[in-house]
Amino acid sequence: MARQSIGAMKFSKVYPLYVQKAEKKQRTQAEVDQIISWLTGYDAAGLAKQIAQEVNFETFFAKAPALHPNRALIKGTICGVRIEAIEDPLMREVRYLDKLIDELAQGKAMEKILRQA
Incomplete structure (x- = not known):
């Protein structure tokens, strides 16, 4: 996708598609939110605000309070x-x-998942 x-x-x-995917496998919306919070630094109120304002992905990541430094440890396809081969930052x-x-x-x-172990 361009x-x-x-x-x-x-x-x-x-x-909602992220939440649906997780819930199909007996995981929770809270876990999805925890992942998003870890990756971006959004707290619950900040995440809810971004959803309510219907921001696009570019704005969502541009306004992220604190992109986690360990996100570079996310590898694979x-x-x-391969994620590590993607040149476009967004x-x-x-x-x-x-x-x-x-x-x-x-x-x-x-x-x-949160690269803690």
């Missing part, structure tokens, strides 16, 4: 592309989030 289209996508439209941030949600849906422990 940067222009991913950057223009509304985070509020994708967020998503949609057949696309890489979106793929980091996608990868973390995939790991949650695959049943990984939160401490592993």
Whole structure:
């Protein structure tokens, strides 16, 4: 997907899909929110505000309070592309989030998902 289209996508439209994916695998919205908070630094109120304002992905990541320094430890492939090979910074941030949600849906422990162990 091109940067222009991913950057223009509304985070509020994708967020429910993240939650749905997690819940299908008996995970929770709270876990999805914890992942987003870890990655971006948004607290519950900040995340709710971004969703309510229907910001796009570009704005969502640009306004993130504190992108986690350990996000560079997120490796692997998503949609057949190696995350560490993605050059576009916005696309890489979106793929980091996608990868973390995939790991949650695959049943990984939160401490592993959040690169704590």
